[in-house]
Amino acid sequence: MSRAENGTPLVDIRNLSISFGGIKAVDNASIDLYPGEVVGLLGHNGAGKSTLIKILAGAYQADSGEIWINGEKAEINSPRDARDYNIETIYQTLALADNLDAASNLFLGREITNAYGMVDDARMEAETRKIMARLNPNFKKLKDPVSALSGGQRQSVAIARAVYFDAKIVIMDEPTAALGVHETQMVADLIGELKKQGLGIFLISHDTREMMELCDRVSVMKNGRMIGTERVEDVTEDDILSMIILGKNPRDQAA
Amino acid sequence: MTDTTNTDEQDPAQAEEGAIMRFMRATELDTRLLGMVAALLLIWVGFHFFGYFKNGFAAFLTPRNLWNLSVQTSSIGIMATGMVLVIVTRHIDLSVGSVLGFSAIVMGVLQVNILPEYLGLGHPLIWIIAVIAGILVGALVGSLHGFLIAYGGIPAFIVTLGGLLVWRGMAFLIARGETISPVDSTFALLGGGPYGAIGAVGSWIVGLGACAIIIFLAWRGRANRRLHGFKLRPMWAEYFMTGLACAVAIGATLLVNSYPWPKGIVRRYAAANDITVPEGGLFISHGFAIPVLILLAVGVLMTILMTRTRFGRYVFAIGGNPEAAKLAGINTEWMTVKIFALMGGLAGLSAVVASARLGSATNALGTLDELYVIAAAVIGGTSLSGGIGTIYGAILGALVMQSLQTGMVLIGFDAAMQQVVVGTVLVLAVYLDNKYRGATK
Ligand SMILES: Nc1ncnc2c1ncn2[C@@H]1O[C@H](COP(=O)(O)OP(=O)(O)OP(=O)(O)O)[C@@H](O)[C@H]1O
Numbered sequence: 001m002s003r004a005e006n007g008t009p010l011v012d013i014r015n016l017s018i019s020f021g022g023i024k025a026v027d028n029a030s031i032d033l034y035p036g037e038v039v040g041l042l043g044h045n046g047a048g049k050s051t052l053i054k055i056l057a058g059a060y061q062a063d064s065g066e067i068w069i070n071g072e073k074a075e076i077n078s079p080r081d082a083r084d085y086n087i088e089t090i091y092q093t094l095a096l097a098d099n100l101d102a103a104s105n106l107f108l109g110r111e112i113t114n115a116y117g118m119v120d121d122a123r124m125e126a127e128t129r130k131i132m133a134r135l136n137p138n139f140k141k142l143k144d145p146v147s148a149l150s151g152g153q154r155q156s157v158a159i160a161r162a163v164y165f166d167a168k169i170v171i172m173d174e175p176t177a178a179l180g181v182h183e184t185q186m187v188a189d190l191i192g193e194l195k196k197q198g199l200g201i202f203l204i205s206h207d208t209r210e211m212m213e214l215c216d217r218v219s220v221m222k223n224g225r226m227i228g229t230e231r232v233e234d235v236t237e238d239d240i241l242s243m244i245i246l247g248k249n250p251r252d253q254a255a
Numbered sequence: 256m257t258d259t260t261n262t263d264e265q266d267p268a269q270a271e272e273g274a275i276m277r278f279m280r281a282t283e284l285d286t287r288l289l290g291m292v293a294a295l296l297l298i299w300v301g302f303h304f305f306g307y308f309k310n311g312f313a314a315f316l317t318p319r320n321l322w323n324l325s326v327q328t329s330s331i332g333i334m335a336t337g338m339v340l341v342i343v344t345r346h347i348d349l350s351v352g353s354v355l356g357f358s359a360i361v362m363g364v365l366q367v368n369i370l371p372e373y374l375g376l377g378h379p380l381i382w383i384i385a386v387i388a389g390i391l392v393g394a395l396v397g398s399l400h401g402f403l404i405a406y407g408g409i410p411a412f413i414v415t416l417g418g419l420l421v422w423r424g425m426a427f428l429i430a431r432g433e434t435i436s437p438v439d440s441t442f443a444l445l446g447g448g449p450y451g452a453i454g455a456v457g458s459w460i461v462g463l464g465a466c467a468i469i470i471f472l473a474w475r476g477r478a479n480r481r482l483h484g485f486k487l488r489p490m491w492a493e494y495f496m497t498g499l500a501c502a503v504a505i506g507a508t509l510l511v512n513s514y515p516w517p518k519g520i521v522r523r524y525a526a527a528n529d530i531t532v533p534e535g536g537l538f539i540s541h542g543f544a545i546p547v548l549i550l551l552a553v554g555v556l557m558t559i560l561m562t563r564t565r566f567g568r569y570v571f572a573i574g575g576n577p578e579a580a581k582l583a584g585i586n587t588e589w590m591t592v593k594i595f596a597l598m599g600g601l602a603g604l605s606a607v608v609a610s611a612r613l614g615s616a617t618n619a620l621g622t623l624d625e626l627y628v629i630a631a632a633v634i635g636g637t638s639l640s641g642g643i644g645t646i647y648g649a650i651l652g653a654l655v656m657q658s659l660q661t662g663m664v665l666i667g668f669d670a671a672m673q674q675v676v677v678g679t680v681l682v683l684a685v686y687l688d689n690k691y692r693g694a695t696k
């Protein structure tokens with residue numbers, strides 16, 4: 001029932017499953033993503049959204065299923081592998097080292113080094129200043145450990161990581177959950193900008209209205225299963241809500 | 256209504272801050288470093304005058320005592336730098352004292368029983384092979400511990416508690432409890448003593464060389480800040496900090512050069528080298544002891560490792576948030592193996608210094624050292640909850656511990672009293688540190 005799209009998908013996730021102990025956290029889930037597209041993932045707490053995208057990000061290894069990137073089968077066994085496919089992830093838990101400053105976090109695992117292989121803190125700080133000036137001009141606390149930052153400021157560090165390293169595929173797990181109105185708008189603008197540059201974005205959120213605005217398509221998960229994927233212009237907010245609650249796609253029954 | 260809570264950049268408190276705060280900000284001096292130096296000076300002056308009033312002579316602040324203090328600090332100090340990495344990554348190593356003993360015994364057997372047989376007694380390669388073997392043994396033991404912790408999923412506390420027993424026992428088994436001596440004569444120089452120090456000229460080279468490096472680093476740091484358009488420190492602050500650091504280096508040189516060789520050794524040395532000792536005696540300076548230079552070199556290299564390399568960055572990242580480190584693509588398990596291997600290697604190096612100083616290897620060498628090493632790191636500001644710690648702090652911590660120990664011996668406290676004091680100071684230091692951290696948050 002998937003619609004005809006032009007060209008090969010940027011990401012094509014096919015029949016992924018993973019279980020923790022007895023729980024099937026993700027159960028035979030498939031989803032795809034095209035360049036310049038935002039695909040939303042919705043569902044109850046514990047539906048398996050974070051787990052699904054963590055497999056794509058290399059944090060978990062699927063028990064079965066395949067991931068295809070740009071029409072080629074991808075082997076993603078670690079966060080490093082995911083990074084090699086230009087996948088950047090902004091985690092729900094904001095994976096930052098609290099004791100390090102913004103620059104160290106932004107470049108964590110990809111430090112700029114000088115000719116002698118020593119980390120070049122001054123250059124990383126300068127680069128951080130530059131990107132922060134673009135993303136969040138109010139960001140001034142470059143020297144402080146990120147534990148001293150507000151939720152929104154921490155969020156912008158995590159987002160800067162995705163933007164700075166020229167991601168092709170960006171995963172955002174509830175990026176606006178901890179943010180005020182102003183910062184939420186900032187993230188929305190950023191998503192629009194990344195989309196224009198032809199990136200593909202997976203966006204997870206519990207805010208159905210926000211998702212209808214930001215996404216091109218939305219997918220609903222329940223108990224690890226993919227209930228359905230719809231273009232936002234084809235459905236109403238109520239349709240989505242009933243998919244989340246009832247766990248079945250009303251349009252399937254209509255057909 | 257205007258929002259005043261978000262303008263923390265133009266905090267009015269900043270304008271009103273006192274001269275001291277402005278001074279601290281301009282010089283970027285670390286307050287906890289200052290606190291430790293103050294505590295150290297307090298201990299030194301305290302013991303000096305306590306000895307003066309109680310026993311009638313003040314023996315602490317003498318070149319002789321301070322020189323000995325520096326040598327005695329070396330062994331614990333070397334290991335404390337490694338313990339910083341272990342504790343920063345939220346682990347602990349209880350085995351370092353036993354690994355030191357084991358490593359010392361291996362080196363002892365090698366240079367006393369095995370190598371002379373093949374190379375001949377006093378062969379110049381003996382001490383080199385022994386040192387390399389000692390460090391290697393320590394590193395191998397450490398990597399075994401690290402491997403069990405990282406890939407076996409056994410807590411570091413348990414693995415190294417087991418190691419504490421195992422390696423002490425192995426040290427006994429290898430030598431059947433015997434003391435192995437004497438160590439190779441060149442090897443013995445690594446432990447200090449009149450011959451194991453570099454003399455006045457060598458010390459001036461070290462002291463002035465250190466000064467030159469300090470000035471170069473200050474100059475390059477400033478150039479680098481300018482290159483990236485960062486705010487520069489005021490010039491007076493640069494001069495003050497560079498001057499202070501140089502003064503410490505030159506002061507230390509003057510100090511170690513003002514401690515002369517004992518008369519007996521001068522006489523023997525003069526006789527051996529056909530020098531006639533003049534009327535008032537011959538003044539031959541000790542200069543920096545070799546173990547102290549080893550500690551300084553370790554301190555510099557470890558500081559570079561922790562602050563200037565990816566490895567060091569990852570150590571801190573793992574300590575701050577292991578999950579985030581993993582998600583950033585850091586191989587945290589392999590890092591753990593490397594960190595414990597490094598710790599073990601440093602325990603091996605420490606075994607070189609300790610057994611060279613003693614002139615022999617015994618299976619009891621390094622007993623209880625793990626506690627002093629951990630205490631040194633913690634007093635030096637390494638946080639047991641991970642993520643925070645400095646190399647210089649740990650070395651200063653070792654110096655504080657050793658100063659207490661030495662001071663109490665000088666004023667005649669017995670061993671029991673020493674334990675009470677050292678234990679109390681450790682707990683108090685951590686309490687004060689927690690309070691301090693809470694206050695600056
Ligand atoms: N590391 C893990 N170990 C064991 N169970 C896990 C683990 N990670 C996730 N789970 C389980 O898998 C299921 C899906 O969790 P997941 O985090 O993917 O939900 P989610 O859809 O992201 O929910 P939320 O909206 O609350 O973030 C839950 O039942 C959760 O308890």
Ligand SMILES: [Mg+2]
Pocket residue numbers: 049050051092173
């Ligand atoms: Mg989630």
